[in-house]
Every structure is written in structure tokens, then in C-alpha cells.
Amino acid sequence: MKKKSVLPPILMASLSVAMAQEAPVKSLNQYVEFLSNSTQVVANRFEMVRAYQKDVAQYRKNPNSDLRLPSSGPLEEYYFQKSLTATGITAAEKKGLNASTNAVWDLVTRLDETGKMLETHVRLNAYKNDNLKQSELHIAEMQAIFIKFSSEKNAFYKQIQDIYRKYQPYIATDPYLAAEKEMEHVLASQQQLLDSLPYYLHEEGQFEWPAALVQKSLLADEKLLLTFGKMQSKLAYPASAVIPDFKEALSAMQNLKRRALDDHTFAAGQSARHGNEVYLALLKQYNQDLLVTQKSFVNYSQSARKLLYYVAYSPVISTEPSPATSRAISRTAPFEDNPVQTFSTIRSSAPAKPATVQALNGYVEFINESLRQMHLLQLLLRNYQTSAEYYRDPESAKKRANLSYKHEDYKMPVSEYALLKSASTSLPETYRKAVTQQAEVLMNILKEMDGLSIELISYTTQKQYLQDQLKRSDEILDRYAELFAILDHKKEQLYNDLRRIHECYPNAxxxxxxxxxxxxxxxxxxxxxxxxxxxxxxxxxxxxxxxxxxxxxxxxxxxxxxxxxxxxxxxxxxxxxxxxxxxxxxxxxxxxxxxxxxxxxxxxxxxxxxxxxxxxxxxxxxxxxxxxxxxxxxxxxxxxxxxxxxxxxxxxRRGSSQKPAEITPSKKQPDHTRQDQRPEPTAGNVRTEEIPLTKTEKPASANAGQAAQAQHDTVYVERLRVDTVYVDRNAGLQQVTRSLDGFATNNMVLLLDVSSSMNSPLKMPLLKRSIKSLLTLLRKEDQISIVLYSGKARVVLKPTSGSKSAEIARMIDLLQSDGDTDGNEGIKLAYKTTNKNYIRGGNNRIVLATDGEFPVSDEVLQMIGANASQDVYLTVFTFGKNEHTGQKLKKLSQLGQGTYAHVTEASADLQLILEAQAKKQLVK
Structure with missing residues (x-):
């Protein structure tokens, strides 16, 4: 005979209490659901105000356009009516809760009515008669309701919680109540953070952003994550499975905070946009992930314990303070150095704890991130240095476009450094003090680098180079060269100490x-x-x-x-x-x-x-x-x-402060003073011919619609060619003249494969080098566009003048190999971009750069052929250790009447220059 299972007395008592309290908690959850659904109404109106404000900003710039606001439907009363019917609580409790329900509902109704008044005002175009005055009054009233609703909602939920605790007293040994309390603590702390963050309706102007509060929240929750879910093993499934989901949701919040801290750069601080984006991202993660997971836990726990839902967070629009006055950019002070603290390691008898190994690897990651940011600055400064030399002569500089410098992509590893310091407590004090001081020095160096770049921004914006002939610019660049070498030396010291510490522990x-x-x-x-x-x-x-x-x-x-x-x-x-x-x-x-x-x-x-x-x-x-x-x-x-x-x-590298020599055409080049002049053939059967560019009323193919929109006039230009239409050009590069004098204006679209397979020393670096070799030759009238086709095809650089070579170079430096190849969509987008910016008599050319073949649809093949007949050509560059043996890419360039070339280390500096010289300048 089987023995009957006997539940422990504590669990039997818990189940009895749970059965008795089912009705009260169920009723209380009806009130919480009313609050959360009311919050959704408020959030919808918040989104309406945000979108409307953006439209208003555009309208003020262009009053000829009209404002639009979609009409909203009737206000849903279901959850309001349902909450009033609660029966599981006392009459006095119900009276108090229903009073709060009606107060909150009145606010929601007022908000809805105000929103509808604004909708009607806009549909009647009444805003045109009063210059948006009434519209602004409606917005101001809605902002006030957002704040009032948030306050009333929080007070109401506190009222619900107090009643809940009377029916459901906290028992520390109960795993469900313990897990509920852990989640409640997390949710409350995230709400507290959101309350401290501003959201400004008008993004213009500089406002203070509470980075310190975000960092404090990040560190506190990182410690909390280490111990969260200690009761998971005592929970029954499926409630137990929610614990890791909740931790994952909190980790996602942590990642948002980390990104918020690291992205809080000098450029981000010039407007409220960064702070607004952080606020919206955290709000979304809170309501749509963290809160939803808590609700799942409550639902899955019903058979064991009746728990209380947590309330959603309602957004508010902050009152805008007076914008911070722009402070004068002072000279950057040298970084604060700390002497390297020597220490001796002692052989440990026990293996290192996982937290210790994690902390040591955290230092390694911090070093690597510091080096990544340093390399980004090196590239930015290299491009700036090249451009700056043309501005050393004030008279010549006045004739050029303004010298500019940006470093908005440089991001100091603020969050990583903060977490590193927190995690280092797992190291013995002697070791911790030594490596922490060294990491602090690395951070100080990064701060000085940041400060110097901010100086350069101010220096170029205020055109100080016209007064001092680049004197301060040279000082800053010289200091950067020193800092790069110093950081390299100090990071090596830190890494060697990390190795010594790690090696003193035996492996487990x-x-x-x-x-x-x-x-x-x-x-x-x-x-x-x-x-x-x-x-x-x-x-x-x-x-x-x-x-x-x-x-x-x-x-x-x-x-x-x-x-x-x-x-x-x-x-x-x-x-x-x-x-x-x-x-x-x-x-x-x-x-x-x-x-x-x-x-x-x-x-x-x-x-x-x-x-x-x-x-x-x-x-x-x-x-x-x-x-x-x-x-x-x-x-x-x-x-x-x-x-x-x-x-x-x-x-x-710092070189001589001399203006680059003016590049002059080679004496071997013919004089282009007459249209019928012909250069002598050179290596590779190079010759020129007159090519009529005929205006086309309709595209040659239904798939080449973009070509029809371009104005292809009937003009005659000299186009430098190899063979009749197409050239397989992998030789004769020594004939290239490093000048665009006498050549047609370029409308060049770089169609770049940045899929993960391009991540190789003979691919992506050569691609970047090839493009940069052309930048110093570009003229103001030349324009470069960049289209990427890794994953979804996209334009990452709209047509940019050759006078902005530093901006083009910055985009090239940011290219990274990632994702899959979608060549067909990339080619379509490249032709669309080329035709949209077509230059009559110019060199309208797409340069496809890739490391391998991909399937091409018949539609795209027809498009390539049709566009080639209308003066838009396709060149193909391939990259890789070995030259490609496939014929598909070569056929594409033949069909596009362009060039086919395999780019090597020897040819990278010249290959793209050849393409920019593919057409002679039209002689008028």
C-alpha cells in the first residue's frame, strides 16, 4: 500500500492562506490592470505629442506644408468599469480604491478630450490663423496632465500595495513571495531611474543630462544581478522558468544604460536628442519586457500563490530649463599620471574564483576597447592632418571651404571602466590597487584625447587657423602623437601585471x-x-x-x-x-x-x-x-x-608642416585644348573615342526606370577607354597620372560589399586604402556616394563633394565587415543613386567592390545593360588572396561597359584613380 504524500506544515499553511486570499488579490489586480491600461492611453497621447511636435518644427521651417493628426477613436471604458465591480475586499477598502479610480479616470478623460480638441484644431487648419498659439496651449495642458497622471497613478498603486500586504503578509521563507519581492525591488529601482531622467519636447539647445545617476543605477543593478533568483530552485515550473527571463530583461536594461553612458559624448551633449532617446529606450524596455515578465511570473504562480501585478510606467514631458550657456573651450590639461605601483605576486594555494578571473579579463577588455577608440582617433586625425595642410596659407585657405573636424564616433569606455572598478573588489587589495591605478591612467589619457578633439572642433569652427597658420593645430597633433605612444607603453605594463596576477593562481x-x-x-x-x-x-x-x-x-x-x-x-x-x-x-x-x-x-x-x-x-x-x-x-x-x-x-604620423605640393598633369598627357585631339595609345590598348550620350524618352528596359529620370543630353565627350567598351585592367598601372586635371567631373557611387567574408587583411584594408588614394585628388565638383549591401542595401554616404574629403574618409574608416551579401538590391540602389545625381558630360560610374560572386537576377542584368547605353557604367573590383576565376563578375563589368580588376597590395593605391579618369573633360 502506497503512502500518502504529506506536505510540510509550512507549505500546507501557505496553500491554505493562498486559497483564502484568492478573491482579494484578484480584485486588487483588477485595479492594477485598470492603471496599466490607463497608462497605455497616456503613452499613446505622449507619442502623439512627440510626433506632432516634430511636424510643427518642420512646419515652422516650411509654412507651405500642412500639419496632420489622425483622429483617435472613442476612449475604452472596459477596464475602468471592471475595476469598480471588485468584490473581494471590504466595503471601506472598495470605497477608497473606487474614489482613486474615478480620480485617475477623470485625468484620462481630460487628456483624451484635450487630444481630440487638438486633432480638430489641426484638421480645421485653425493653427494657420493664430500662428499655432492655441495648438501650444493644448500641448501645454496635455503635458500638465502627463505629470499629474504619473503622480496620481503612483499614489493609487501605493494604496493598492498597502491593502495587498494586509491580505498577503510577507513570509521570507516563501519562495514565491521572496521572488516577488526581488522583482518588485528591481521594478521600483528602474522607475526611480526613469523619474530622474528628463524628456524634453524641444531638443534644440544644450541641457544637463544626469550621467552620474545612470552610472549609479548601472552599478547597483550589476551587483543585484549576481544574487538575483536565489529562490529559483524552490519554485515549481513554469514559474521557475521566469526567473532567468527576468534576469535577461534586466540585463537588457543594463545594456541600454551602458550604451547611454558611452554615447554621452561631446557631440551628443549639444542637444537633448541623446537624453530623449535613452529615456524612450528604457521606457520601452521596462514596460514591454521587464514588466511583462513580472506579470508572467504572477500568472504562472497562481496555483501556489496569488501575487500582485506591478504597474506600468507612464511617460512625462519635463519642464525645459534655460539652456546651458556654451562654455568657452579651454586648453586641455595633460592627463594625471600615477606612478606604477610595483608589487610581488604570491603563489596562491587555491585556484582563482570565477569572479577573479572575470575581473582580470575585464581589464583586458578595457585595454582592447581603449585601443579601438585610440585607433579611431588615429584615423580621424590622419584625415584631418592631410586636409589641414591646405589651410596653412591664410589667403589660400579663405578660398577653400571651411576646415572642419568631428570626433562624434569616439566614445570613451565609461561604462566598462565603471563596471571594472566595481568588479575589481574580487582581487586581493595589493593587486587591486596596482592594476586599478594603471587603468585609471589609461582612462585619463583617453579623457585628454577627448579634450584635445573638442579643442580641434572649436578651433576649426571658429576658423582660428586663419589667424595662427595652424600653430595650435600642430601643437594638438604633436601631443596626440605623444599620447598614442604613451598609451601603448602603459597598456603593455598593465597587461604584463595582469598576466603575473593570473599566473600566481593554480588552475582548477x-x-x-x-x-x-x-x-x-x-x-x-x-x-x-x-x-x-x-x-x-x-x-x-x-x-x-x-x-x-x-x-x-x-x-x-x-x-x-x-x-x-x-x-x-x-x-x-x-x-x-x-x-x-x-x-x-x-x-x-x-x-x-x-x-x-x-x-x-x-x-x-x-x-x-x-x-x-x-x-x-x-x-x-x-x-x-x-x-x-x-x-x-x-x-x-x-x-x-x-x-x-x-x-x-x-x-x-607627424611629418613636416608643409603644404602638399600641387599635383600637375604628367608631360606625357596630351593637351586637351581641342575636342578632336587624341592621345597616343599606351599600354593596355588605351585609346579615346567620341561617344554620343543620347537623351532617352523611355528606359530601354522596364527595370531601368531610374535611368529614364536622368537628363542624358546629346553631347559628345572624350572618354578614356581600353578596347571598345570593356577592359580587363590588371596591368599598366604605372601609366596612371595622379591628377584629375582635364578629366570629366565624377559622379562615382561606391557599391561596397562589407559582408563578414570581407574581414581579411587582403580585403577590407585594401578596399579602404584604394578609396583613400583617390580622396586627395578629388575636386570640389566631384561627388562620391557610398552604398553598402551587407544585409539590407543602404546608402551610408549621400553624394558628397570632393571638398569634403575628410568627411568621406571618416565614413570609410567606419566600415566594418558584418552580415550577409545582398548584391541584387545593392546594385538596384546604386543605379538609383547614380541616376538621381547624374552629371551631364560627367563620369557617372558605379564601382562594385566585392570578394566573391553572387547570383544576379535577370532584372538586374537588364538594368545594367540599359544604364550602360545611357552613360552610367559599372566597374567591378575584386579582393582576396587569389584572383577570382569565376566569370560572373567579369560579365557584369562587360555588360556595364566598365572595368574589371583584381585589387592587390601593389595596385590598391592606383586602381580607383584610373576609374576617376575614365572620361575626358568636355571642351566647350
């Missing part, structure tokens, strides 16, 4: 394959690092010989030979699975061999090259070696330490 699983393989990979990474440092020393003149790569090659070969021994017992998932440990192991070994081979074939600095040969080593080391190693460490979770990236100190 020294015989595990993850640990054995990780150590083998680390040895190879150290060999890679030694070779990279040797190459850097060689280029800096510290060594007169290229480093010997025999040891690296031998170690990488041994790594391959020991693969199955090192990875014994670890599952192989295959390359398509990101959890497979074999992929990063094998790639690091193979790439190390390639690195050794690459170092053995190292080239010296070429005087005419725009890129330093170290650049390819920089990209290879960080992308092909460090990335693979750190990926393996992340997969292992075996207490191993990541490694750091290395900077390219040759990216930004």
Missing part, C-alpha cells in the same frame, strides 16, 4: 583539455606577439633586421601536430557552429604559419604609398590571431586569461 582543472589547449595557444600567441614587436622595432629603426620567424613557424606546426592530443575529449561541432573549439584552435595555428610567412616577405616603406606596410600586420595580428585566441578562451570557461590587441602606431 590542470588536466582538462580546455586548459592544456589554451596554454598551448597562449605560447603560440606569445611567439606571434614577439614577431609583431620585432617588425614594429624594425620600422621604428630600433632594430636593423627583420625578426627571425623560425621559432614561430616551428611552434605553430607543433600546435597543429598536437591538435587531437590537446583537444582530446572536446566535442567537434563543425565550422558552422560558433561553439566549436576546434575552429579557433585550427585557425590560430594556420594563421600563425601565415603570419610567419608574411613576416618573412615583409616590404620596406614605399615613398609613394599612402599606407605604411605595418598596417597589414596590424590588421592580421588583431583580426586573425588575437580574435581567434580570445574566442577560444571565451568558449573554454576554464579560468584562462584573454590577450590584448596591439595598436598601429604608424597609422598617424
Amino acid at each position: 582543472t590542470p588536466t582538462a583539455s580546455w586548459y592544456i589547449a589554451g596554454n598551448a595557444l597562449m605560447k603560440t600567441m606569445d611567439d606571434d606577439r614577439e614577431i609583431l614587436f620585432g617588425i614594429k622595432d624594425y620600422f621604428q629603426g630600433k632594430k636593423d633586421q627583420i625578426p627571425n620567424t623560425q621559432g614561430l613557424a616551428s611552434g605553430a606546426q607543433q600546435l597543429i601536430a598536437d591538435e587531437y592530443k590537446n583537444l582530446k575529449g572536446l566535442q567537434r561541432y563543425g565550422r558552422s557552429n560558433g561553439l566549436c573549439p576546434y575552429s579557433p584552435y585550427e585557425d590560430l595555428a594556420a594563421n600563425s604559419l601565415r603570419f610567419a610567412e608574411k613576416a618573412g616577405k615583409m616590404k620596406t616603406v614605399s615613398p609613394g604609398s599612402s599606407a605604411h606596410p605595418y598596417e597589414s600586420f596590424y590588421y592580421f595580428y588583431n583580426n586573425e590571431l588575437v580574435y581567434q585566441y580570445n574566442k577560444f578562451i571565451e568558449l573554454s570557461k576554464a579560468g584562462l586569461l584573454k590577450t590584448i590587441n596591439q595598436p598601429d602606431l604608424f597609422t598617424f
